[in-house]
Amino acid sequence: MNKANHLSVRDAQHCVLQHVATLNSEIVKLEHSLGRVLAEEIRANRDQPPFDVSAMDGFALRSADLASTPAALTIIEDIKAGDRPARTVLAGQCSRIMTGAPVPAGADAVIRVEDTQMLDEGRVEIHCPVKPGNDIRRLGEAMRNGQVVLSAGTEITPGVIGVLATVKCARVTVYCRPRVAILATGDELEGLDEPFDANKIPNSNSYALMAQAQALGIEPVLLGIARDDPEELAQFLRRGLLFDVLLVSGGSSVGVHDHVRPTLEALGVDMHFWRVEMRPGHPVAFGSTASSIVFGLPGNPVSSMVCFEQFVLPALRRMMGHPRLYRRTLAARLAHPVSIRPGRTEFIRVVLERDAAGDYLARSTGSQSSGALLSMAQADGLLVVPSTSSGQAAGDLAQVQLLDGTVFQSEAGFEGEA
Amino acid sequence: MNKANHLSVRDAQHCVLQHVATLNSEIVKLEHSLGRVLAEEIRANRDQPPFDVSAMDGFALRSADLASTPAALTIIEDIKAGDRPARTVLAGQCSRIMTGAPVPAGADAVIRVEDTQMLDEGRVEIHCPVKPGNDIRRLGEAMRNGQVVLSAGTEITPGVIGVLATVKCARVTVYCRPRVAILATGDELEGLDEPFDANKIPNSNSYALMAQAQALGIEPVLLGIARDDPEELAQFLRRGLLFDVLLVSGGSSVGVHDHVRPTLEALGVDMHFWRVEMRPGHPVAFGSTASSIVFGLPGNPVSSMVCFEQFVLPALRRMMGHPRLYRRTLAARLAHPVSIRPGRTEFIRVVLERDAAGDYLARSTGSQSSGALLSMAQADGLLVVPSTSSGQAAGDLAQVQLLDGTVFQSEAGFEGEA
Numbered sequence: 001m002n003k004a005n006h007l008s009v010r011d012a013q014h015c016v017l018q019h020v021a022t023l024n025s026e027i028v029k030l031e032h033s034l035g036r037v038l039a040e041e042i043r044a045n046r047d048q049p050p051f052d053v054s055a056m057d058g059f060a061l062r063s064a065d066l067a068s069t070p071a072a073l074t075i076i077e078d079i080k081a082g083d084r085p086a087r088t089v090l091a092g093q094c095s096r097i098m099t100g101a102p103v104p105a106g107a108d109a110v111i112r113v114e115d116t117q118m119l120d121e122g123r124v125e126i127h128c129p130v131k132p133g134n135d136i137r138r139l140g141e142a143m144r145n146g147q148v149v150l151s152a153g154t155e156i157t158p159g160v161i162g163v164l165a166t167v168k169c170a171r172v173t174v175y176c177r178p179r180v181a182i183l184a185t186g187d188e189l190e191g192l193d194e195p196f197d198a199n200k201i202p203n204s205n206s207y208a209l210m211a212q213a214q215a216l217g218i219e220p221v222l223l224g225i226a227r228d229d230p231e232e233l234a235q236f237l238r239r240g241l242l243f244d245v246l247l248v249s250g251g252s253s254v255g256v257h258d259h260v261r262p263t264l265e266a267l268g269v270d271m272h273f274w275r276v277e278m279r280p281g282h283p284v285a286f287g288s289t290a291s292s293i294v295f296g297l298p299g300n301p302v303s304s305m306v307c308f309e310q311f312v313l314p315a316l317r318r319m320m321g322h323p324r325l326y327r328r329t330l331a332a333r334l335a336h337p338v339s340i341r342p343g344r345t346e347f348i349r350v351v352l353e354r355d356a357a358g359d360y361l362a363r364s365t366g367s368q369s370s371g372a373l374l375s376m377a378q379a380d381g382l383l384v385v386p387s388t389s390s391g392q393a394a395g396d397l398a399q400v401q402l403l404d405g406t407v408f409q410s411e412a413g414f415e416g417e418a
Numbered sequence: 419m420n421k422a423n424h425l426s427v428r429d430a431q432h433c434v435l436q437h438v439a440t441l442n443s444e445i446v447k448l449e450h451s452l453g454r455v456l457a458e459e460i461r462a463n464r465d466q467p468p469f470d471v472s473a474m475d476g477f478a479l480r481s482a483d484l485a486s487t488p489a490a491l492t493i494i495e496d497i498k499a500g501d502r503p504a505r506t507v508l509a510g511q512c513s514r515i516m517t518g519a520p521v522p523a524g525a526d527a528v529i530r531v532e533d534t535q536m537l538d539e540g541r542v543e544i545h546c547p548v549k550p551g552n553d554i555r556r557l558g559e560a561m562r563n564g565q566v567v568l569s570a571g572t573e574i575t576p577g578v579i580g581v582l583a584t585v586k587c588a589r590v591t592v593y594c595r596p597r598v599a600i601l602a603t604g605d606e607l608e609g610l611d612e613p614f615d616a617n618k619i620p621n622s623n624s625y626a627l628m629a630q631a632q633a634l635g636i637e638p639v640l641l642g643i644a645r646d647d648p649e650e651l652a653q654f655l656r657r658g659l660l661f662d663v664l665l666v667s668g669g670s671s672v673g674v675h676d677h678v679r680p681t682l683e684a685l686g687v688d689m690h691f692w693r694v695e696m697r698p699g700h701p702v703a704f705g706s707t708a709s710s711i712v713f714g715l716p717g718n719p720v721s722s723m724v725c726f727e728q729f730v731l732p733a734l735r736r737m738m739g740h741p742r743l744y745r746r747t748l749a750a751r752l753a754h755p756v757s758i759r760p761g762r763t764e765f766i767r768v769v770l771e772r773d774a775a776g777d778y779l780a781r782s783t784g785s786q787s788s789g790a791l792l793s794m795a796q797a798d799g800l801l802v803v804p805s806t807s808s809g810q811a812a813g814d815l816a817q818v819q820l821l822d823g824t825v826f827q828s829e830a831g832f833e834g835e836a
Contacts, residue, residue: 082605162626187500208580
């Protein structure tokens with residue numbers, strides 16, 4: 001790897017991931033486990049269902065009795081979920097049965113209530129034949145006692161929580177979340193709680209980065225703003241290096257006033273890169289110590305956010321044990337041509353629309369200036385123009401990285417809706 | 419609307435949304451606002467940037483001085499972000515300038531440091547000409563004092579939090595989250611904290627529904643399990659109707675032991691539907707009072723979750739003020755044929771893969787039994803087969819609703835990666 005400089009986005013991502021390991025595990029209550037990653041294998045503690053059960057509200061019967069239909073059967077019992085059937089179904093008989101209730105002895109099929117009609121005197125008319133096994137869920141069909149139902153490394157989604165509750169896991173072992181510190185640097189910055197000064201630049205990066213970490217389930221610590229004083233900066237950085245991950249915004253480029261990199265090196269941080277061939281985000285730095293990793297993020301708000309998405313996000317997700325490290329991408333057609341300087345991977349803020357055929361269309365949010373934070377707030381995603389391209393034409397397919405907020409859309413998106 | 423029964427998914431969604439309004443607003447700290455929806459319009463409180471600033475580390479100069487290059491200029495000042503320039507740049511002069519620093523009087527362009535070379539005696543050689551305005555971010559370019567930067571109804575993403583911090587919004591007015599109660603019903607159910615009984619069915623639905631609500635930023639209250647006793651059920655439902663939203667799992671189908679619907683009606687709930695033409699999830703009910711809405715969800719774990727996604731999720735998101743009510747869908751090619759009974763919208767649990775061209779491929783997770791909760795845990799999404807279809811062939815395009823966990827993927831997805 002060219003340690004000095006000018007890595008591709010991909011090489012820089014790989015460099016970061018080489019210095020990141022999954023954290024230790026901890027035990028949390030099931031109610032607090034959503035989004036975490038299992039650090040243990042989970043086995044079923046019972047057969048599920050525990051016996052043959054009905055998949056429908058209807059009648060449990062002997063399929064042979066329906067050789068000719070309609071057929072009238074005598075109802076001998078009502079069985080609901082939670083009951084134990086008391087009677088065996090004999091020829092010409094059936095039991096009324098509810099979804100999830102045990103199938104009685106003698107019966108080999110269930111017919112749903114919609115295909116029947118009640119007669120008087122406790123009898124029911126069945127309209128159509130059924131095959132043996134119809135609408136019966138077999139003992140152990142969903143899970144077998146002792147079977148591995150979830151492996152370590154599984155992200156805990158609502159469906160996984162359902163499975164964990166099924167096997168009575170009230171507490172689960174999950175990978176820890178990293179402790180993340182965020183530091184802003186620069187004399188020009190005005191803190192959120194500081195008085196208004198028309199000549200200063202509000203510190204937005206700390207809060208945008210905070211929110212990007214929060215969106216991953218992490219509650220970071222904001223260290224505040226380090227002024228352009230080497231002693232003060234060193235003190236802040238020393239504190240930041242006590243965390244698993246330190247994000248420093250601003251002060252990492254090559255200018256004479258940028259103290260962050262030399263100060264980090266003086267504090268024992270091994271710097272792995274400080275330039276990536278991307279736009280926005282070119283001056284992004286990464287280093288590590290034995291116990292922490294440090295990102296030097298650009299001072300420009302959009303650059304800072306884009307670098308978080310490409311480098312910090314996969315690192316944080318790996319620490320938390322996630323097998324899926326990157327933002328989802330989808331193919332979209334360009335609504336207009338895009339021209340760029342070749343040699344750098346370009347991330348263009350876009351909104352997603354859908355054309356008449358339901359295909360995605362990507363449209364630039366407008367100014368791609370790295371100061372145009374508003375356009376980052378409006379964006380659904382980042383359209384990626386590979387470094388080998390010098391631009392793309394309207395209608396070309398491109399990959400769009402989905403940002404937070406794009407998990408949802410305005411229309412259901414099926415059944416002929418626009 | 420056919421109030422009696424058998425709505426399409428779309429009609430049922432519209433029926434639900436007709437009975438749901440956006441909630442009141444509350445004030446929260448910026449740090450706690452991620453994922454909420456703005457209930458107020460936000461205006462800029464200053465010009466941003468507050469003056470013309472440099473977009474690069476480099477030199478501020480007069481573009482006319484570069485009529486022929488290379489040209490040597492005398493450095494008269496160092497300007498960093500937060501400084502006020504003291505000197506006017508005259509012909510043959512330049513000032514060293516950092517990203518974000520104010521452009522000094524006299525200068526009309528910035529050239530980045532990469533296109534220059536230091537000479538001795540405080541002079542710099544410039545390699546190439548620049549146009550007036552080059553790499554200068556103009557006063558007010560990002561936002562103008564008084565300009566509306568965010569409208570009410572905007573979802574608060576990390577980019578939006580950056581904008582809010584820029585205009586110094588330490589507290590924001592957002593729509594409230596609904597208070598949601600979850601009730602399980604049925605004698606057959608074993609609670610998570612109850613002793614193991616091989617003949618019972620663990621209550622997984624309450625926890626899966628809890629997690630589905632948590633994934634939307636809501637912390638629901640679990641009311642527990644109502645046994646099949648009309649008095650006990652009425653007591654539980656009465657308590658549940660004190661919430662904005664009550665989710666009742668099980669007991670809403672047409673069987674003789676299903677008390678939920680009549681009890682809700684006796685408690686004054688106006689029931690709007692209790693059957694939707696979908697699979698899984700057919701027996702799903704919806705009702706409302708003046709102050710709450712109630713969903714009767716199927717007892718089958720997968721059906722319950724699928725109904726939440728189609729009906730509860732858009733309702734909860736509308737209450738929270740979100741303009742985007744539905745899960746994102748994307749087009750995927752079927753990895754295998756799918757045959758279904760026409761007349762019902764079918765939701766098939768699928769995993770998403772990518773083919774060599776980067777297109778999405780949807781593959782069934784296997785058994786589509788509504789008891790197969792494991793397959794819901796494995797699914798990336800729900801493939802939607804419209805009710806008008808009787809099936810689809812391998813290679814056909816279909817819409818897939820993305821589930822939680824699919825926000826991320828294993829590969830970066832660009833720059834030629836698989």
